[in-house]
Ligand SMILES: Nc1ncnc2c1ncn2[C@@H]1O[C@H](COP(=O)(O)OP(=O)(O)OP(=O)(O)O)[C@@H](O)[C@H]1O
């Protein structure tokens with residue numbers, strides 16, 4: 001009789017071309033993943049593709065909490081790559097919630113709000129875009145002049161997300177090199193770094209800096225934005 005593997009890692013595929021093989025077939029489940037990078041490096045497009053693939057290939061529900069772009073802007077961006085998010089938004093499989101500063105200020109608790117959506121929709125993947133904007137919108141007590149408050153907020157934020165066991169992965173965008181960057185990097189299970197170097201022939205790139213509970217490729221790989229979506233070109237191939 002073979003020994004039963006009690007603690008095998010369940011792996012979550014992004015279905016992004018060339019990406020899952022960098023993580024031995026997928027990201028370990030119940031992971032909080034930071035998508036870290038400067039503006040325009042592809043964090044939102046990566047999130048939209050993960051959302052679309054989850055809806056289409058895995059028949060999962062997705063919750064997208066947007067603190068930067070409006071729902072229509074996200075749907076239009078996805079449409080440019082041929083990902084019909086409107087269909088899933090219309091049939092209720094995808095919930096996009098776009099917040100503005102007044103809405104955030106009026107919330108008694110942002111966490112109660114997130115938990116309400118999680119409990120009513122039961123999404124398997126949750127996207128928070130972005131932590132940088134969320135902390136900014138939350139008001140002065142979390143702004144960069146009060147670093148310790150930022151740390152406290154981030155601690156509560158990650159702890160609250162961990163409470164929801166049915167969620168497979170969270171993707172959280174954030175601008176790198178900000179005051180929230182360093183503590184968030186410690187608290188997250190994984191960090192995926194996006195870069196765009198104008199004067200390098202490499203152009204866009206992606207690199208997995210950290211991924212708990214799995215081995216991961218740590219090289220920097222070229223990230224192509226093709227007409228149909230993202231493609232990671234692994235070093236030494238293609
Ligand atoms: N249809 C498209 N085809 C090719 N490239 C595109 C297309 N749409 C957007 N881009 C590129 O993607 C970039 C935007 O990517 P994205 O919105 O994912 O960045 P981001 O990392 O989320 O930035 P921010 O931090 O400002 O939100 C644009 O600056 C542009 O260079």
Ligand SMILES: [Mg+2]
Nearest residue numbers: 043044068173
């Ligand atoms: Mg973005």
